[in-house]
Amino acid sequence: MGHVGDYLFDALRNASEKGVVVGMTSQCIWGRLNMNVYDQGRDLLSLGVLSLDDMLAETAFVKLRWVLAQTTDPAEAKKLLMKNVANELLNRTVYGKIGC
Amino acid sequence: MTVDYKKVGLKSGLEIHQQLNTKEKLFCSCEPELFKDDPEFTFLRILRPTQSELGQVDSAALFEFQKGTSVLYEATNKTACLVEMDEEPPHGLNSEAVEISLITALMMKMKPVDEIHVMRKTVIDGSNTTGFQRTSVVALNGAIEIKGKKVGIQQISLEEDAARKTGTKGQVINYRIDRLGIPLIEVTTAPDIFTPQEAQETALAIGTILRATRRVRRGLGTIRQDLNVSIRDGALIEIKGVQELDLVAQIVENEVLRQLKLLEIRDELKKRGVTEQDIKDDFVDVTSVFKQTSCKVIANAITQNKIVLAVKLPCFDGLLKKELAPGMRLGAEMAGMARFWGRVGGIFHTDEMPAYGVTVEELNRLGKLLEKQPQDAVVFVADTPENAKDALNAVICRARIALQGVPEETRAANIDGTTKYMRPRPGAARMYPETDVPPIQITKEYVNELCNRLPELPEQLMKRLKAEYGLNQKLTKQIVNSEYIDLFETLARQTKVSATVIAVAFTETLTALKREGVNVDAISDDQFTQLFKLIGSGKAVKESIPDVLTWLAKHEDEPAEKALKSLGLGMLTQKELEKIIDEVLDKNSEFIEVRGQGAFGALMGMVMKKTRGRAKAQVVNKVLKQKLEHHEA
Ligand SMILES: [Zn+2]
Numbered sequence: 011m012g013h014v015g016d017y018l019f020d021a022l023r024n025a026s027e028k029g030v031v032v033g034m035t036s037q038c039i040w041g042r043l044n045m046n047v048y049d050q051g052r053d054l055l056s057l058g059v060l061s062l063d064d065m066l067a068e069t070a071f072v073k074l075r076w077v078l079a080q081t082t083d084p085a086e087a088k089k090l091l092m093k094n095v096a097n098e099l100l101n102r103t104v105y106g107k108i109g110c
Numbered sequence: 111m112t113v114d115y116k117k118v119g120l121k122s123g124l125e126i127h128q129q130l131n132t133k134e135k136l137f138c139s140c141e142p143e144l145f146k147d148d149p150e151f152t153f154l155r156i157l158r159p160t161q162s163e164l165g166q167v168d169s170a171a172l173f174e175f176q177k178g179t180s181v182l183y184e185a186t187n188k189t190a191c192l193v194e195m196d197e198e199p200p201h202g203l204n205s206e207a208v209e210i211s212l213i214t215a216l217m218m219k220m221k222p223v224d225e226i227h228v229m230r231k232t233v234i235d236g237s238n239t240t241g242f243q244r245t246s247v248v249a250l251n252g253a254i255e256i257k258g259k260k261v262g263i264q265q266i267s268l269e270e271d272a273a274r275k276t277g278t279k280g281q282v283i284n285y286r287i288d289r290l291g292i293p294l295i296e297v298t299t300a301p302d303i304f305t306p307q308e309a310q311e312t313a314l315a316i317g318t319i320l321r322a323t324r325r326v327r328r329g330l331g332t333i334r335q336d337l338n339v340s341i342r343d344g345a346l347i348e349i350k351g352v353q354e355l356d357l358v359a360q361i362v363e364n365e366v367l368r369q370l371k372l373l374e375i376r377d378e379l380k381k382r383g384v385t386e387q388d389i390k391d392d393f394v395d396v397t398s399v400f401k402q403t404s405c406k407v408i409a410n411a412i413t414q415n416k417i418v419l420a421v422k423l424p425c426f427d428g429l430l431k432k433e434l435a436p437g438m439r440l441g442a443e444m445a446g447m448a449r450f451w452g453r454v455g456g457i458f459h460t461d462e463m464p465a466y467g468v469t470v471e472e473l474n475r476l477g478k479l480l481e482k483q484p485q486d487a488v489v490f491v492a493d494t495p496e497n498a499k500d501a502l503n504a505v506i507c508r509a510r511i512a513l514q515g516v517p518e519e520t521r522a523a524n525i526d527g528t529t530k531y532m533r534p535r536p537g538a539a540r541m542y543p544e545t546d547v548p549p550i551q552i553t554k555e556y557v558n559e560l561c562n563r564l565p566e567l568p569e570q571l572m573k574r575l576k577a578e579y580g581l582n583q584k585l586t587k588q589i590v591n592s593e594y595i596d597l598f599e600t601l602a603r604q605t606k607v608s609a610t611v612i613a614v615a616f617t618e619t620l621t622a623l624k625r626e627g628v629n630v631d632a633i634s635d636d637q638f639t640q641l642f643k644l645i646g647s648g649k650a651v652k653e654s655i656p657d658v659l660t661w662l663a664k665h666e667d668e669p670a671e672k673a674l675k676s677l678g679l680g681m682l683t684q685k686e687l688e689k690i691i692d693e694v695l696d697k698n699s700e701f702i703e704v705r706g707q708g709a710f711g712a713l714m715g716m717v718m719k720k721t722r723g724r725a726k727a728q729v730v731n732k733v734l735k736q737k738l739e740h741h742e743a
Binding site: 041042044046047052101102103104105 | 195
């Protein structure tokens with residue numbers, strides 16, 4: 011479901027306000043993040059943290075570096091990060107087909 | 111029997127469920143399509159109903175699952191993901207579905223809610239992998255007009271459709287989860303309907319408004335009607351799953367009759383002096399009576415070590431076979447409850463005896479064992495001791511209710527306009543919030559924007575169709591009420607076929623084919639489009655429409671061109687046509703000699719009959735005229 015401790019909230023809010031792109035992924039290989047299930051997730055969403063769905067953490071890191079080479083505008087960067095480029099970000103997870 | 115509906119105090123309300131034609135399902139991105147072939151994977155679940163969040167569960171379903179029922183879910187990767195499997199939380203509410211339901215609400219002059227909250231409604235029959243159905247109120251308090259009378263629309267909800275049952279094998283129920291999660295709109299009317307005819311007209315009007323959004327699905331099972339019917343001194347009966355709109359009036363009529371007759375039975379029982387205490391659960395094992403029976407059902411049961419258990423219903427003689435409404439009897443009502451609570455195949459009762467191979471002699475011995483008097487009835491059932499006991503308990507329960515009149519219950523609609531016992535009426539809605547889906551704000555700006563682009567209302571649509579396509583009044587009305595209104599307009603614009611021909615095909619022709627038993631729902635939009643394109647380009651004639659549609663209904667996904675070929679309905683070449691005409695002329699040369707040009711009409715008829723829709727009347731006319739002149743010369 012994806013969580014961090016409350017003690018990080020101030021730092022996250024600061025980063026967000028300064029235009030730093032903050033996204034959350036899970037370390038699970040299969041499945042996706044759903045930040046609407048628990049309060050902590052919903053709080054993080056309201057702090058501006060993006061839910062990176064089924065993107066793997068390593069992929070997300072590399073993708074963000076690529077995104078920041080395309081644009082430095084935070085809004086534009088968030089849009090690019092949330093757009094599927096090479097099946098790294100899909101809106102469906104199906105049974106029996108791990109990966110894509 | 112004619113009934114004064116006002117006098118009996120008929121009150122009826124409708125609940126109409128319509129699938130929406132969205133790109134994705136309500137809480138995930140799966141395709142809202144059903145699969146026909148074998149499932150790609152299955153998974154078995156055992157539902158364990160617990161005292162849920164609200165501490166209430168459906169007693170009937172709980173009963174079912176305490177007996178150890180499990181569910182085998184069938185799925186394909188295309189039509190289901192982890193959300194349907196309940197392995198992943200729901201995604202956000204599908205905004206396209208929200209928009210369609212808001213549009214429908216505004217067309218019925220309803221007030222949208224400020225915030226849409228998704229709720230969970232406990233459903234533990236296995237049709238939802240979660241054990242609940244997600245539903246959300248979208249708008250409240252509207253009205254539509256039926257022949258000058260206002261019928262209130264209480265509420266519109268947006269819901270996820272349930273999985274569809276594909277079979278039962280022993281203790282395992284099969285469900286396909288392709289349908290689970292398809293967006294469904296539920297329109298609930300106020301109990302403002304006072305005659306069966308009004309019920310049907312209201313259902314039709316709501317259906318027409320839903321289709322006027324142009325964003326609902328069509329075909330068998332995409333719209334389902336539930337009816338609530340009550341009369342004074344009767345009970346509120348919920349009738350589920352009316353698939354044919356034409357049956358609504360008949361079902362309401364039958365329900366009124368059924369309730370009136372049940373009240374008559376109550377009075378008769380009172381006259382006979384029966385009280386609740388007289389109906390006792392004194393079950394008697396009568397297996398010995400049937401040791402050598404020629405009744406196959408009972409003989410079979412006995413060889414499987416089952417028993418025959420019987421109970422006496424004092425003073426019920428003749429009442430079990432009394433017809434309540436066409437095709438419905440008190441005996442069948444008892445059998446329905448026995449099936450539900452006792453899991454038996456059916457029951458036997460003395461009102462229908464001797465029959466099914468049970469002899470008079472066996473009945474006499476049965477009667478003796480139960481101390482049956484002539485005015486009594488006896489009900490017996492052959493099954494395991496446990497099932498037989500549960501079944502007879504249901505029977506005496508139903509018999510006791512007969513003393514009070516009409517029991518509140520949920521009934522299922524049959525395709526012939528009758529209904530049957532389904533289950534007890536569930537208690538008040540068991541709903542609690544779905545906390546995994548954030549609520550959606552419905553802003554004034556959004557509602558205003560939607561108001562500015564509402565689709566045409568049915569009346570406006572009728573006016574425009576008449577003007578734009580030159581359809582007559584009757585045909586316009588039929589096509590507006592039809593599921594095919596959308597496709598009609600597309601084809602009338604895209605093809606060169608006359609709009610009237612297309613409209614007739616979608617209304618009169620399809621209705622006629624349906625009556626002949628053709629499964630017209632199987633014909634796809636693509637197939638219709640291909641057929642009318644062929645007609646438009648002169649490769650087929652309109653006379654071939656019924657034959658081609660019949661063929662297409664039996665050959666899913668096959669092109670219309672193939673239908674023409676295999677039916678031998680491809681257009682004749684000039685040469686082929688000339689050959690047919692020559693043959694007709696030769697055969698009738700004497701007739702032509704006598705009648706001269708006057709033979710034309712009759713000859714034309716003969717040629718048209720022979721060409722069977724493979725030549726245009728105009729062309730035949732021209733060629734025949736020329737040939738006839740030559741023939742004389
Ligand atoms: Zn899905």
